[in-house]
Amino acid sequence: xxxxxxxxxxxxxxxxxxxxxxxxxxxxxxxxxxxxxxxxxxxxxxxxxxxxxxxxxxxxxxxxxxxxxxxxxxxxxxxxxxxxxxxxxxxxxxxxxxxxxxxxxxxxxxxxxxxxxxxxxxxxxxxxxxxxxxxxxxxxxxxxxxxxxxxxxxxxxxxxxxxxxxxxxxxxxxxxxxxxxxxxxxxxxxxxxxxxxxxxxxxxxxxxxxxxxxxxxxxxxxxxxxxxxxxxxxxxxxxxxxxxxxxxxxxxxxxxxxxxxxxxxxxxxxxxxxxxxxxxxxxxxxxxxxx
Amino acid sequence: xxxxxxxxxxxxxxxxxxxxxxxxxxxxxxxxxxxxxxxxxxxxxxxxxxxxxxxxxxxxxxxxxxxxxxxxxxxxxxxxxxxxxxxxxxxxxxxxxxxxxxxxxxxxxxxxxxxxxxxxxxxxxxxxxxxxxxxxxxxxxxxxxxxxxxxxxxxxxxxxxxxxxxxxxxxxxxxxxxxxxxxxxxxxxxxxxxxxxxxxxxxxxxxxxxxxxxxxxxxxxxxxxxxxxxxxxxxxxxxxxxxxxxxxxxxxxxxxxxxxxxxxxxxxxxxxxxxxxxxxxxxxxxxxxxxxxxxxxxxxxxxxxxxxxxxxxxxxxxxxxxxxxxxxxxxxxxxxxxxxxxxxxxxxxxxxxxxxxxxxxxxxxxxxxxxxxxxxxxxxxxxxxxxxxxxxxxxxxxxxxxxxxxxxxxxxxxxxxxxxxxxxxxxxxxxxxxxxxxxxxxxxxxxxxxxxxxxxxxxxxxxxxxxxxxxxxxxxxxxxxxxxxxxxxxxxxxxxxxxxxxxxxxxxxxxxxxxxxxxxxxxxxxxxxxxxxxxxxxxxxxxxxxxxxxxxxxxxxxxxxxxxxxxxxxxxxxxxxxxxxxxxxxxxxxxxxxxxxxxxxxxxxxxxxxxxxxxxxxxxxxxxxxxxxxxxxxxxxxxxxxxxxxx
Numbered sequence: 001x002x003x004x005x006x007x008x009x010x011x012x013x014x015x016x017x018x019x020x021x022x023x024x025x026x027x028x029x030x031x032x033x034x035x036x037x038x039x040x041x042x043x044x045x046x047x048x049x050x051x052x053x054x055x056x057x058x059x060x061x062x063x064x065x066x067x068x069x070x071x072x073x074x075x076x077x078x079x080x081x082x083x084x085x086x087x088x089x090x091x092x093x094x095x096x097x098x099x100x101x102x103x104x105x106x107x108x109x110x111x112x113x114x115x116x117x118x119x120x121x122x123x124x125x126x127x128x129x130x131x132x133x134x135x136x137x138x139x140x141x142x143x144x145x146x147x148x149x150x151x152x153x154x155x156x157x158x159x160x161x162x163x164x165x166x167x168x169x170x171x172x173x174x175x176x177x178x179x180x181x182x183x184x185x186x187x188x189x190x191x192x193x194x195x196x197x198x199x200x201x202x203x204x205x206x207x208x209x210x211x212x213x214x215x216x217x218x219x220x221x222x223x224x225x226x227x228x229x230x231x232x233x234x235x236x237x238x239x240x241x242x243x244x245x246x247x248x249x250x251x252x253x254x255x256x257x258x259x260x261x262x263x264x265x266x267x268x269x270x271x272x273x274x275x276x277x278x279x280x281x282x283x284x285x286x287x288x289x290x291x
Numbered sequence: 292x293x294x295x296x297x298x299x300x301x302x303x304x305x306x307x308x309x310x311x312x313x314x315x316x317x318x319x320x321x322x323x324x325x326x327x328x329x330x331x332x333x334x335x336x337x338x339x340x341x342x343x344x345x346x347x348x349x350x351x352x353x354x355x356x357x358x359x360x361x362x363x364x365x366x367x368x369x370x371x372x373x374x375x376x377x378x379x380x381x382x383x384x385x386x387x388x389x390x391x392x393x394x395x396x397x398x399x400x401x402x403x404x405x406x407x408x409x410x411x412x413x414x415x416x417x418x419x420x421x422x423x424x425x426x427x428x429x430x431x432x433x434x435x436x437x438x439x440x441x442x443x444x445x446x447x448x449x450x451x452x453x454x455x456x457x458x459x460x461x462x463x464x465x466x467x468x469x470x471x472x473x474x475x476x477x478x479x480x481x482x483x484x485x486x487x488x489x490x491x492x493x494x495x496x497x498x499x500x501x502x503x504x505x506x507x508x509x510x511x512x513x514x515x516x517x518x519x520x521x522x523x524x525x526x527x528x529x530x531x532x533x534x535x536x537x538x539x540x541x542x543x544x545x546x547x548x549x550x551x552x553x554x555x556x557x558x559x560x561x562x563x564x565x566x567x568x569x570x571x572x573x574x575x576x577x578x579x580x581x582x583x584x585x586x587x588x589x590x591x592x593x594x595x596x597x598x599x600x601x602x603x604x605x606x607x608x609x610x611x612x613x614x615x616x617x618x619x620x621x622x623x624x625x626x627x628x629x630x631x632x633x634x635x636x637x638x639x640x641x642x643x644x645x646x647x648x649x650x651x652x653x654x655x656x657x658x659x660x661x662x663x664x665x666x667x668x669x670x671x672x673x674x675x676x677x678x679x680x681x682x683x684x685x686x687x688x689x690x691x692x693x694x695x696x697x698x699x700x701x702x703x704x705x706x707x708x709x710x711x712x713x714x715x716x717x718x719x720x721x722x723x724x725x726x727x728x729x730x731x732x733x734x735x736x737x738x739x740x741x742x743x744x745x746x747x748x749x750x751x752x753x754x755x756x757x758x759x760x761x762x763x764x765x766x767x768x769x770x771x772x773x774x775x776x777x778x779x780x781x782x783x784x785x786x787x788x789x790x791x792x793x794x795x796x797x798x799x800x801x802x803x804x805x806x807x808x809x810x811x812x813x814x815x816x817x818x819x820x821x822x823x824x825x826x827x828x829x830x831x832x833x834x835x836x837x838x839x840x841x842x843x844x845x846x847x848x849x850x851x852x853x854x855x856x857x858x859x860x861x862x863x864x865x866x867x868x869x870x871x872x873x874x875x876x877x878x879x880x881x882x883x884x885x886x887x888x889x890x891x892x893x894x895x896x897x898x899x900x901x902x903x904x905x906x907x908x909x910x911x912x913x914x915x916x917x918x919x920x921x922x923x924x925x926x927x928x929x930x931x932x933x934x935x936x937x938x
Contacts, residue, residue, distance in 0.1 A: 180634075
């Protein structure tokens with residue numbers, strides 16, 4: 001038996017959860033008990049007009065954008081005292097690993113869970129502006145539909161074509177260096193940041209055009225990931241052919257915005273370079289083969 | 292056999308590791324799969340798993356470890372409440388799962404020679420945990436997501452993303468009762484529809500949100516499990532909720548610091564002097580109290596989660612020795628090479644730095660326990676395998692000859708349609724929502740294993756149920772359309788009733804009730820429980836249920852109404868919470884994660900049993916609790932001490 005028996009109940013664990021850790025050596029010093037304003041771009045559904053609403057929010061210790069949105073959900077009253085509907089947004093793990101809660105915060109695309117108020121809005125009356133991503137159709141308020149990003153993964157056959165799920169032994173051996181490269185690429189969570197920041201990637205509501213519109217840096221990088229794998233290579237030419245077609249690698253304008261906004265620090269421009277060389281070789285060899 | 296043109300298909304609800312593994316296995320067998328998920332499956336909660344996945348491999352084997360020992364550890368770790376047959380089968384199957392994931396391209400960490408590397412994890416003295424950085428869950432989920440997408444592009448898997456499961460459709464009574472489909476709602480259009488299927492697999496994960504702040508994703512309400520429970524599926528061991536010892540407390544949730552931090556050498560300590568205000572690095576080694584190493588010389592920082600959680604709780608709450616007098620202890624990795632930490636634990640190092648603003652490579656992390664995993668879940672059955680010794684085996688020691696080899700079918704019969712079927716034929720439970728594998732507490736790195744194992748191994752049983760079982764005798768195509776229409780109508784009525792509460796004067800706010808529910812459940816039913824406190828929680832839950840009956844929805848929208856979704860789930864969470872509290876109140880003993888101050892010892896005579904809750908809507912107390920014997924025919928129970936020192 002582990003705990004000593006002094007009769008304490010586990011209210012402490014909630015107290016622990018409430019007392020968010022305050023260790024903050026490399027932060028600005030936030031003003032405790034401050035109120036900040038959230039200005040949120042709202043839209044009731046596809047094709048509906050947008051409007052802005054502001055909310056005044058008391059900042060809890062350790063607050064992030066999500067906890068502030070949760071506060072609004074429980075207190076849906078605007079700055080002017082008008083009752084409104086709770087704001088709709090997409091969220092999942094809140095640990096910046098599921099990729100769900102991407103939005104535009106003060107003009108910059110990022111995950112809202114890792115946007116901490118102590119760093120971001122340390123002063124009384126600071127204003128934080130939230131908008132939905134602009135390159136995907138809005139579902140409602142801050143929630144957008146990113147199916148096109150997943151569709152792009154189908155275009156480049158972003159998988160290893162295994163022979164099935166039965167016990168057929170181990171996969172290919174791999175050096176730690178190669179594992180390291182693939183691991184970095186494999187952390188892509190299809191969050192949409194790179195597409196939002198890309199000048200070549202535009203809103204496309206028409207699903208029938210998803211196969212020919214720019215595929216996005218994330219998909220190019222995933223093509224590299226699977227072209228790098230011993231078994232994944234089997235589909236290398238299919239992937240390169242897809243990327244040689246309309247909306248493929250040649251649509252990349254090399255603005256390099258993608259790599260700057262990637263929350264996982266995936267070397268997207270490096271991937272684009274690698275795939276650029278692979279597609280060039282592929283194009284030349286096809287030309288020689290007269291295909 | 293019927294002459295209708297019904298095409299057999301399987302519904303999978305939930306797109307985490309269990310749901311995706313099941314989808315892939317079933318699609319591969321040629322049965323089309325309809326996969327339902329509230330989120331794009333790539334964003335399922337499995338993505339959060341950090342540390343790794345357990346399986347005996349050749350290196351471990353040559354050190355004297357075995358699949359059998361992995362089995363023995365799991366049973367011992369779970370304090371003998373796990374189903375022994377399925378666990379034996381799972382641990383024997385584990386190496387095949389790792390091989391498969393490897394073939395799918397999961398970037399497992401490698402040794403210089405290119406082999407898969409291994410790490411230590413709690414509850415074992417052998418390295419038997421495979422890992423991919425500190426984002427193993429993400430990597431595994433993505434591999435299965437990719438295979439699912441491959442089948443989707445071939446038209447064998449049909450994804451319904453942003454669809455919420457509302458209810459199983461059950462027809463018949465008594466012996467003829469079976470599950471024939473589901474009702475679900477499109478979370479964008481709010482359209483409610485019923486879907487016909489020959490079998491339904493629930494793979495909907497845990498219920499962390501019942502406790503408010505937990506390490507779970509915001510979708511882990513337990514709502515789906517509760518809806519099956521209310522439709523007649525049994526719910527087992529609800530009181531067995533794992534509190535993870537090491538998490539970062541936050542305003543919106545608690546973020547997990549993987550057990551791999553301890554496995555890679557992380558040391559848990561507090562200053563010897565109460566209320567020591569010096570920064571950690573200024574406290575010399577001899578003035579630090581490494582209480583886990585002191586109390587558990589054999590396992591040290593690698594004691595299982597329930598023990599670590601209680602010790603941390605004890606040191607902070609009972610002794611007041613927490614860092615700065617707060618409920619925090621140090622988890623210290625600063626003695627390790629920063630580059631090594633980046634390579635092995637980069638993912639969680641980043642999380643800590645990102646969410647606390649401190650680099651754990653150079654400063655000890657501050658952590659505290661948080662609700663993490665639901666060992667309990669929907670009750671499931673299985674068909675035993677061919678290994679049933681005359682008498683249960685005593686403790687197995689490393690290097691000894693194992694009583695049985697690791698051939699398949701030893702613990703559970705391959706392909707049996709009974710495997711992981713609930714008490715309702717045709718309704719299956721896979722992964723965290725299934726109660727079978729973890730007993731009274733889950734060993735670290737066994738969750739990913741149990742999810743994928745269910746999907747791959749028990750998926751085959753579902754195929755057999757559809758192809759050879761009841762749906763062949765009585766085609767699902769012959770089930771009257773009115774059964775489906777009535778089911779969706781009932782859900783439509785429920786929704787209309789909730790929407791009609793918009794603007795009610797004096798109505799209750801669901802988010803406020805939800806917050807109170809979380810605070811109460813965390814206080815009454817986590818690390819340490821007492822009868823009196825649980826009784827109080829029963830009253831509080833009654834009050835919350837009463838207030839919930841007066842809830843007023845905040846949004847009347849007929850498009851993407853998240854308030855509706857949350858409010859409806861809250862009602863289901865309240866019901867599940869009652870089973871958690873009642874199960875804990877009636878289990879008058881301490882076992883695994885369930886620790887009763889007023890009954891501090893394990894009581895095998897009365898409670899070597901599975902708690903089973905059955906919903907009885909007509910009774911005043913709607914939860915009938917009864918007990919089922921645990922099958923202990925394979926391993927003989929022994930006290931669970933982890934070599935605790937006598938002091």
